[in-house]
Amino acid sequence: MSRLKLAVIVGSVRKGRFGPVVARWIADLAAQHGAFEVDVIDLADAELPLELPATPPALDPNPPRPDGMTDLTRRLGAADAFVVVTPDYNRSFPAVLKAVIDWHVTEWDAKTVGFVGYSGTSGGLLAIESLRQVFNELNAHTVRGYVSFPRYYLMFDEHGDLREPEEPTGAAKAMLDQLHWWARALTDARSTLSRS
Numbered sequence: 001m002s003r004l005k006l007a008v009i010v011g012s013v014r015k016g017r018f019g020p021v022v023a024r025w026i027a028d029l030a031a032q033h034g035a036f037e038v039d040v041i042d043l044a045d046a047e048l049p050l051e052l053p054a055t056p057p058a059l060d061p062n063p064p065r066p067d068g069m070t071d072l073t074r075r076l077g078a079a080d081a082f083v084v085v086t087p088d089y090n091r092s093f094p095a096v097l098k099a100v101i102d103w104h105v106t107e108w109d110a111k112t113v114g115f116v117g118y119s120g121t122s123g124g125l126l127a128i129e130s131l132r133q134v135f136n137e138l139n140a141h142t143v144r145g146y147v148s149f150p151r152y153y154l155m156f157d158e159h160g161d162l163r164e165p166e167e168p169t170g171a172a173k174a175m176l177d178q179l180h181w182w183a184r185a186l187t188d189a190r191s192t193l194s195r196s
């Protein structure tokens with residue numbers, strides 16, 4: 001059976017960010033899982049203006065997009081499943097994540113999403129729970145499993161490796177299994193999808 005395409009989205013773009021370390025960790029585990037072809041999408045590489053298209057997505061799901069978004073849109077469209085790597089910013093997710101979500105519609109439709117969160121005390125959980133609501137509106141299924149790194153700076157060493165990998169690795173494996181189950185089911189089901 002061909003492997004499903006899993007896009008790992010790096011959800012922070014600020015200078016000095018920690019997001020790529022967490023994204024690399026989950027991308028490596030997803031590759032080891034064996035069921036996925038993994039694509040790491042760094043939102044810092046894309047042009048994602050906050051000014052959205054004039055026509056709402058329900059009326060035009062494929063609006064004209066900036067040239068600097070073309071590669072991003074293609075890779076989101078190619079994905080069967082997503083892992084969003086997100087910190088908590090003021091008890092929610094970074095604005096760049098809202099921008100990439102709002103610029104796209106069919107790219108999320110009837111696909112499955114998992115999360116890896118990290119931050120100070122809240123470990124990305126507030127971002128994750130907010131994102132579940134947003135993806136619900138886009139007809140994307142968010143899986144129950146997730147990974148959370150509260151006080152991530154104590155959990156990763158200076159090389160970006162986890163000091164005690166067992167528990168988070170187990171949580172990641174459970175999430176990846178759930179993503180695989182849903183992605184396989186939804187990939188079959190998408191061929192019969194009628195959009196309304």
Ligand SMILES: Cc1cc2nc3c(=O)[nH]c(=O)nc-3n(C[C@H](O)[C@H](O)[C@H](O)COP(=O)(O)O)c2cc1C
Nearest residue numbers: 012017018019087088089090091119120121122123
């Ligand atoms: C604007 C901003 C708001 C933040 N708000 C929270 C927060 O509400 N809860 C929390 O635990 N950490 C918060 N933090 C700490 C971040 O989660 C932490 O700095 C993390 O490294 C951010 O991810 P990044 O390095 O990939 O940008 C905030 C950081 C920033 C920059």
